[in-house]
Amino acid sequence: MNSSNPRVAAEEGVELSHVSKAFGGFVAVDVDELSIPRTGVTALIGPNGAGKTTLFDLLSGFTTPTTGTIRHGGRDVTTQSPDRRARAGLVRTFQLTRVFERLSVIDNMLIGTLPGTHLRLATSVFRPWHSAKRQRMVREHAMDLLENVGLVAVADLSAGGLSGGQKKLLELARALMCEPSMLLLDEPMAGVNPAVRERLIDLIRGLVATGVGVVFVEHDLPRVMALADRIVVLDRGKVIANGPPDLISADAAVIEAYLGGGGEWKKTSNP
Amino acid sequence: MSTQATGVTKTPSEISPVVRPGRRWPTRIVAAALVLASLLWVAAANGFGIGTVSAMLPLLATVAIYGTAAVGLNLQFGYGGLLNFGFVAFMAVGAYTTILLIPHLQGAASTKSNGLLPLGVAVVVGIVAAAVLGSIFAIPAIRLRTDYLAIVMIALAEVLRIVLNNVDAIGGGVYGMLGYTSALQKLRPGIVDDVANALDTQGSQLWLAIVGWAGLLLVIGFAAYLTRSPWGKLLRAVRDDELAVRSLGKNPTVIKSQVLMLGGGIGGFAGVLLAFQLSQINPDVFLPQVTFFVFAIVILGGTATTWGPVVGAVIFWIVLTQSGDLVASIASANSSAVSAIRYVIVGVVIVAIIVFRPQGILGAKENVVLELK
Ligand SMILES: Nc1ncnc2c1ncn2[C@@H]1O[C@H](COP(=O)(O)OP(=O)(O)OP(=O)(O)O)[C@@H](O)[C@H]1O
Ligand SMILES: [Mg+2]
Numbered sequence: 195m196n197s198s199n200p201r202v203a204a205e206e207g208v209e210l211s212h213v214s215k216a217f218g219g220f221v222a223v224d225v226d227e228l229s230i231p232r233t234g235v236t237a238l239i240g241p242n243g244a245g246k247t248t249l250f251d252l253l254s255g256f257t258t259p260t261t262g263t264i265r266h267g268g269r270d271v272t273t274q275s276p277d278r279r280a281r282a283g284l285v286r287t288f289q290l291t292r293v294f295e296r297l298s299v300i301d302n303m304l305i306g307t308l309p310g311t312h313l314r315l316a317t318s319v320f321r322p323w324h325s326a327k328r329q330r331m332v333r334e335h336a337m338d339l340l341e342n343v344g345l346v347a348v349a350d351l352s353a354g355g356l357s358g359g360q361k362k363l364l365e366l367a368r369a370l371m372c373e374p375s376m377l378l379l380d381e382p383m384a385g386v387n388p389a390v391r392e393r394l395i396d397l398i399r400g401l402v403a404t405g406v407g408v409v410f411v412e413h414d415l416p417r418v419m420a421l422a423d424r425i426v427v428l429d430r431g432k433v434i435a436n437g438p439p440d441l442i443s444a445d446a447a448v449i450e451a452y453l454g455g456g457g458e459w460k461k462t463s464n465p
Numbered sequence: 466m467s468t469q470a471t472g473v474t475k476t477p478s479e480i481s482p483v484v485r486p487g488r489r490w491p492t493r494i495v496a497a498a499l500v501l502a503s504l505l506w507v508a509a510a511n512g513f514g515i516g517t518v519s520a521m522l523p524l525l526a527t528v529a530i531y532g533t534a535a536v537g538l539n540l541q542f543g544y545g546g547l548l549n550f551g552f553v554a555f556m557a558v559g560a561y562t563t564i565l566l567i568p569h570l571q572g573a574a575s576t577k578s579n580g581l582l583p584l585g586v587a588v589v590v591g592i593v594a595a596a597v598l599g600s601i602f603a604i605p606a607i608r609l610r611t612d613y614l615a616i617v618m619i620a621l622a623e624v625l626r627i628v629l630n631n632v633d634a635i636g637g638g639v640y641g642m643l644g645y646t647s648a649l650q651k652l653r654p655g656i657v658d659d660v661a662n663a664l665d666t667q668g669s670q671l672w673l674a675i676v677g678w679a680g681l682l683l684v685i686g687f688a689a690y691l692t693r694s695p696w697g698k699l700l701r702a703v704r705d706d707e708l709a710v711r712s713l714g715k716n717p718t719v720i721k722s723q724v725l726m727l728g729g730g731i732g733g734f735a736g737v738l739l740a741f742q743l744s745q746i747n748p749d750v751f752l753p754q755v756t757f758f759v760f761a762i763v764i765l766g767g768t769a770t771t772w773g774p775v776v777g778a779v780i781f782w783i784v785l786t787q788s789g790d791l792v793a794s795i796a797s798a799n800s801s802a803v804s805a806i807r808y809v810i811v812g813v814v815i816v817a818i819i820v821f822r823p824q825g826i827l828g829a830k831e832n833v834v835l836e837l838k
Binding site for chain 1: 695696698699701702704705706708709710711712713714715716
C-alpha cells in the first residue's frame with residue numbers, strides 16, 4: 195500500500211530534525227531525522243520507557259523539544275501550541291485517558307466541534323439558532339461514532355463512570371470528532387476487549403481509506419503487523435529502525451532490542 | 466436505543482447519570498424550606514407585625530446585591546474553577562465607573578460633579594469597565610495554577626483599593642463619593658410610593674429592593690442560559706481537564722478569560738447596586754472581606770448551581786443579621802461583642818456545611834469532593 199522508502203514519501207506529514215527532549219539530565223528522546231507521512235498507518239513501537247509517549251507529546255505540542263525543529267504540513271510548528279496543532283488537523287489521544295469525567299459521554303464528543311475555532315462567544319452563546327442545524331448534524335455524527343465503538347447505550351451517562359476500556363474508546367471517538375488529518379493514538383487498544391478491538395481496527399482501516407493518517411503506539415506485535423504500513427522502532431529515545439513491516443521484522447537491531455526487552459519479538463517474527 | 470455493548474465491561478445501569486446539581490427534588494424542597502424558615506425568623510423577630518416589611522426590605526436588597534455578586538463568582542469559581550480571591554475588585558470598578566459618570570459629590574470638600582451620562586448608560590459602561598479592567602488584571606494571572614491565581618488576584622484587588630484610597634482625583638480618595646442616589650430614586654414610579662405607604666415603609670427602600678431583585682433574576686437567567694449553552698459545556702470541560710480541551714483544538718486560556726469577563730461584568734453590576742444601597746462609597750467599602758462573603762454565599766448555596774447564589778445569600782444574610790439580635794436577647798452583651806459574635810456564628814454555619822454537606826445546600830457532591838479511587 196505504501197512506498198518502501200518512507201523518507202521520500204513524507205509529503206506534508208510530520209518531520210523532526212535533530213529533535214531531543216531532556217528531563218533534567220535524562221534524554222528521553224533524541225531523534226536525528228524522522229519523517230512520518232500524512233497518509234497510511236504508522237506504528238511506533240519500542241520497550242517501556244523508550245520515549246514513545248514523549249515523542250507523541252513533542253509531535254502534538256504538549257511538550258517543547260530541548261533542541262531541534264518539528265514541522266507539520268511543511269510548516270515549522272516547534273513552538274506552536276497544542277490546540278493550534280489540533281486545529282491544523284494533528285490530533286492525539288492519551289495513554290492515560292483524559293475524558294471529561296463530569297460531562298456526559300455525548301457532551302465529551304461534542305467539545306471538539308463547538309462553534310468557532312477561537313470559541314467565538316458571540317455565535318456560540320448569543321446566536322445559538324445560527325448553528326442549530328449544524329449542531330443536529332454534528333450530534334448525529336457523534337452518535338454514529340459512538341455506535342461504532344459500542345457506547346451508544348451510555349451516551350447520556352456521566353463519562354466518569356465508564357470503565358477504563360470504555361474511556362479509551364470514548365477518547366478515540368472524541369478525537370475523530372475533530373476531523374483530524376493525522377491521528378496520533380497512544381496505545382488505543384490497551385485494555386480493550388477483543389471483540390471491540392476488531393471493530394476498532396476496522397474503524398482505523400476505514401479512516402485510513404478516507405485519507406486520514408494514523409500513527410499508533412502498540413506493544414502487541416501481531417496487531418502491529420496486521421495494521422501497520424510502516425513501523426518506527428524507538429529504543430532509549432533513538433530511532434533504531436524505520437520501514438515496512440517485513441524489513442523491520444528482519445532487522446538485527448530490532449531483534450536485539452526486543453530480545454533485551456523480554457523476547458517478545460521472536461515468537462511473532464514469522465507472521 | 467438498545468445496543469450491542471459487545472464485550473464492554475460496564476452496562477448502562479452500572480454507570481451513574483450525569484450530575485445535574487440543584488435539579489433533585491429533595492434538595493430543592495429542603496432549600497426552599499430553609500429559605501422560608503429564614504424569612505419566618507425575620508418575621509417572628511418583628512412579631513409578625515407590619516414592621517416586618519420595613520425590617521425585611523433592606524435585608525432583601527442586601528440579599529439581591531450579594532446574590533448578584535454570587536452569580537458572577539459562581540460562573541468564575543463554580544463553573545470555571547477559577548479561584549478568584551480578588552472578586553471585590555470587579556465590584557469596585559463597576560461601582561466607581563458608574564458613580565463617576567452620574568451626578569455626585571466627591572472628596573473632602575464634597576465637590577459637585579455633574580453627570581456625563583444617564584443612569585442606564587452609566588450602568589452599562591460600569592459593567593463593561595468591570596469586565597474589561599478585571600480581565601486586564603487577570604490576563605497575567607490566568608495562566609497560573611488556580612491557587613496562584615487566587616493569591617495574585619487578592620493582591621491586585623488590594624492594590625486597586627489602596628490606589629483609590631490615595632488618588633483623590635479618582636472618586637475622592639478616602640472621602641469617596643456621595644449624593645448620587647437620586648439618579649436611581651428619581652426613576653421611582655408613583656405606585657411604588659403608594660405601596661410603600663400602605664406597607665408603612667419607605668418608597669426608596671422598596672424601590673431599591675425591586676430593582677435589586679429584578680437585576681438578580683436577570684443575571685440568574687443570563688447565567689443559566691450561558692451554562693446550558695455549548696459554551697457552558699466547554700467551560701465545564703476546561704474545569705475538568707485543560708489538557709484534554711487543548712487536545713481537541715480549543716484554547717482553555719481564551720475560555721477562562723471569557724468567564725472572568727462575564728463573571729466580572731456581573732460583579733460590576735452588583736457593585737453598582739451596592740453603591741446605591743450604601744448611598745455613599747469609598748475604597749474601604751471594597752475590603753477583601755466582601756470577596757469572602759460572596760465566596761461563603763456561593764459555597765453555602767452550592768457551587769455550579771443556578772439558584773445556589775440566591776439560597777446562599779438569603780441564609781448567609783439572615784443568619785448574620787438575626788443571630789446578632791438572638792445573642793443580644795439571650796445574653797445582655799454589648800453591641801460590639803454582639804457584632805463580633807455574629808461572624809463567629811456565620812463561621813460555625815459555614816464550617817458545619819463544609820463538614821456535613823460540602824457541596825452546599827443545592828450542590829452535587831461530585832463537583833467538590835475528591836474521590837479516593
Ligand atoms: N515529565 C517527565 N519528567 C521526567 N522524566 C520523564 C517525563 N516524561 C517521561 N520521562 C521519562 O522519559 C522516558 C520515556 O518515557 P515515555 O513515557 O515517553 O516512554 P514510553 O515509550 O511511552 O513508555 P511506555 O511504553 O511504558 O508507555 C522514561 O524513562 C520516563 O521516565
Ligand atoms: Mg507511553
